[in-house]
Amino acid sequence: xxxxxETAPHPETLRRVAIEPISRVEGHGKVTLLIDEDNxxxxxxxxxxxxxxxxxxxQGRPFWEIPVMVQRLCGICPVSHHLAASKAMDQIVGVDHLxxxxxxxxxxxxxxxxxxxxxxxxxxxxxxxxxxxxGSEVARRNIVGVAAAHPDVAKxxxxxxxxxxxxxxxxxxxxxxxxxxxxxxxxxxLSSEExxxxxxxxxxxxxxxxxxxxxxxxLFEQDLERYNSFGRxxxxxxxxIRADGAMDLYHGGLRARTVDGKTLFDHENYDHYWEHIHxxxxxxxxxxxxxxxxxxxxxxxxxxGPLTRVSQCDFIPxxxxxxxxxxxxAFDGGNAAGxxxxxxxxxxxxxxxxxEMIKELLHDDDLLGQDLLVTGERRERGVGMIEAPRGxxxxxxxxxxxxxxxxxxxxxxxxHNNQAMNEAIRRVASQYLDxxxxxxxxxxxxxxxxxxxxxCLSCAxxxxxxxxxxxxxxxxxxxxxxxxxxxx
Amino acid sequence: MTGEPAPTLVIGxxxxxxxxxxxxPLLLKGLASLALPGVELLEDYQLQVEFLLDLDGRARVVFxxxxxxxxxxxxxxxxxxxxxxxxxxxxxAPEAVLAAYARHFGRPPPPAWTLGIRAYGFELGDDLSPExxxxxxxxxxxxxxxxxxxxxx
Numbered sequence: 285x286x287x288x289x290e291t292a293p294h295p296e297t298l299r300r301v302a303i304e305p306i307s308r309v310e311g312h313g314k315v316t317l318l319i320d321e322d323n324x325x326x327x328x329x330x331x332x333x334x335x336x337x338x339x340x341x342x343q344g345r346p347f348w349e350i351p352v353m354v355q356r357l358c359g360i361c362p363v364s365h366h367l368a369a370s371k372a373m374d375q376i377v378g379v380d381h382l383x384x385x386x387x388x389x390x391x392x393x394x395x396x397x398x399x400x401x402x403x404x405x406x407x408x409x410x411x412x413x414x415x416x417x418x419g420s421e422v423a424r425r426n427i428v429g430v431a432a433a434h435p436d437v438a439k440x441x442x443x444x445x446x447x448x449x450x451x452x453x454x455x456x457x458x459x460x461x462x463x464x465x466x467x468x469x470x471x472x473x474l475s476s477e478e479x480x481x482x483x484x485x486x487x488x489x490x491x492x493x494x495x496x497x498x499x500x501x502x503l504f505e506q507d508l509e510r511y512n513s514f515g516r517x518x519x520x521x522x523x524x525i526r527a528d529g530a531m532d533l534y535h536g537g538l539r540a541r542t543v544d545g546k547t548l549f550d551h552e553n554y555d556h557y558w559e560h561i562h563x564x565x566x567x568x569x570x571x572x573x574x575x576x577x578x579x580x581x582x583x584x585x586x587x588x589g590p591l592t593r594v595s596q597c598d599f600i601p602x603x604x605x606x607x608x609x610x611x612x613x614a615f616d617g618g619n620a621a622g623x624x625x626x627x628x629x630x631x632x633x634x635x636x637x638x639x640e641m642i643k644e645l646l647h648d649d650d651l652l653g654q655d656l657l658v659t660g661e662r663r664e665r666g667v668g669m670i671e672a673p674r675g676x677x678x679x680x681x682x683x684x685x686x687x688x689x690x691x692x693x694x695x696x697x698x699x700h701n702n703q704a705m706n707e708a709i710r711r712v713a714s715q716y717l718d719x720x721x722x723x724x725x726x727x728x729x730x731x732x733x734x735x736x737x738x739x740c741l742s743c744a745x746x747x748x749x750x751x752x753x754x755x756x757x758x759x760x761x762x763x764x765x766x767x768x769x770x771x772x
Numbered sequence: 773m774t775g776e777p778a779p780t781l782v783i784g785x786x787x788x789x790x791x792x793x794x795x796x797p798l799l800l801k802g803l804a805s806l807a808l809p810g811v812e813l814l815e816d817y818q819l820q821v822e823f824l825l826d827l828d829g830r831a832r833v834v835f836x837x838x839x840x841x842x843x844x845x846x847x848x849x850x851x852x853x854x855x856x857x858x859x860x861x862x863x864x865a866p867e868a869v870l871a872a873y874a875r876h877f878g879r880p881p882p883p884a885w886t887l888g889i890r891a892y893g894f895e896l897g898d899d900l901s902p903e904x905x906x907x908x909x910x911x912x913x914x915x916x917x918x919x920x921x922x923x924x925x
Contacts, residue, residue, distance in 0.1 A: 341897045356789035359817025408821055446822040460816050
């Protein structure tokens with residue numbers, strides 16, 4: 285839990301390397317390295333070019349619009365925002381318990397989102413690094429390269445993602461900008477035709493998910509030393525947990541544990557998350573740095589996401605995924621569960637869990653029920669929390685007597701992992717770059733470490749001509765010394 | 773879910789709440805009001821690899837997107853498979869989707885074009901800029917005529 289390499293003593297004397305933007309990461313990020321004349325890394329920082337306009341975007345809007353509006357914050361995980369906002373708005377309309385139909389439909393949508401998001405990350409964003417090597421030829425290191433060398437893997441990735449999108453389309457009512465989750469419940473159920481449509485493909489989806497877990501394990505086994513040590517660091521953990529200790533990605537209480545396994549708090553009602561989670565501002569980053577209040581800003585940062593959830597839950601409530609969880613935790617004396625690259629393996633275990641949950645839900649007739657909405661006594665404040673694909677997501681709103689949002693606070697998964705990602709790149713910089721002449725392949729190691737967290741930088745903007753991959757080497761005066769990589 | 777796909781697919785890419793990034797969805801909205809026969813419209817925030825499945829069985833595909841680098845008011849160009857290295861997870865280039873199609877199905881993708889409408893600003897919560905609105909009108913008129921001509925004998 286050190287902050288080594290965060291700040292160099294005399295940065296003005298050092299050479300600056302900027303990797304901007306981080307490719308295959310949602311949105312935009314930049315890594316800067318300060319290097320001395322002997323190529324020793326003296327400072328490494330991940331800067332998130334984060335847009336902090338969320339709160340302003342929703343202020344002054346009627347609360348019932350928010351679950352639909354917030355989907356426009358992020359084009360990668362709109363469903364997570366849709367559901368977290370809906371959960372917060374449930375509280376605003378005074379509802380603590382949904383009808384079984386409403387809760388199960390939301391869960392089905394959420395597991396569709398987990399499935400498609402994890403499939404995208406593993407098969408399309410990380411598999412080029414994992415299958416070809418971190419320093420492999422850049423022209424090969426993309427999904428088309430994977431499709432050429434491993435056509436079955438690429439095809440399964442496409443079909444897994446498509447299936448998850450189809451679950452979302454059916455449950456949300458539309459392929460994008462879904463409207464089905466509303467304050468107090470949902471506005472549509474599943475028809476038997478829709479259920480049968482999803483059921484017909486779920487068994488191959490489960491089979492491919494199991495193969496994906498096996499592939500993730502095999503990659504780990506094939507390069508055990510590197511996978512165990514790459515960007516490895518110890519961190520505290522935070523996740524939601526079901527009352528019986530099971531993994532629950534839709535709802536639960538907060539569980540926080542320290543590096544040495546001590547429980548900081550458990551089954552904590554997230555309605556008062558601010559009593560435990562504070563945020564620190566650092567002058568060099570737009571993104572805040574959350575920490576556990578009990579431990580302070582220096583020592584209290586933590587890690588969220590698949591690695592944390594799989595390693596900190598007591599069990600996974602679906603059989604195949606729980607079997608894989610136990611294997612994962614036992615593997616190599618438990619080393620994989622603490623490794624940065626263990627994220628990939630844990631992510632595939634969660635994808636399998638999502639597929640199993642989808643199957644289980646599709647066999648539940650509650651999905652076809654007619655009892656969709658609950659009402660209650662109007663409240664002023666609402667907090668919604670969900671385990672999004674990348675980790676814990678918090679939506680917090682205050683609504684005035686005219687039903688307008690007057691205050692909003694969002695803490696997204698990538699913000700929770702801000703310090704952890706910085707720690708990972710510092711470890712990788714020390715392990716692989718220190719004292720070396722920098723090449724594109726070596727710099728990609730930094731990106732591999734960042735990508736393990738699957739960060740989403742909350743940017744849904746996309747336009748032709750805005751997809752450069754630029755690696756620039758700058759002198760202390762800012763002059764361009766060298767350029768690595770390509771820009772379209 | 774079933775049946776023959778419409779011969780023409782127009783994919784509009786962009787986030788309606790981010791200023792000129794709304795150009796793709798807005799053009800689709802205009803086309804939807806015309807209800808052109810044989811034309812299917814598909815909107816999303818960004819292209820992803822599974823879009824290759826939507827391309828199957830089409831006679832032609834048009835990708836419509838905001839463009840920060842192209843000519844004003846728009847640029848309409850043929851697109852072919854290009855396995856380039858410009859991948860980001862939130863934005864696959866149309867050419868990359870076409871390349872993924874060729875790999876996935878083992879045959880060439882349908883003929884495709886990109887319609888890049890010149891855009892200027894992408895801030896969350898902003899409206900469409902006046903310049904982009906003018907470019908949208910020109911692009912809308914052009915693409916409507918082009919789609920109608922594709923159906924002519």
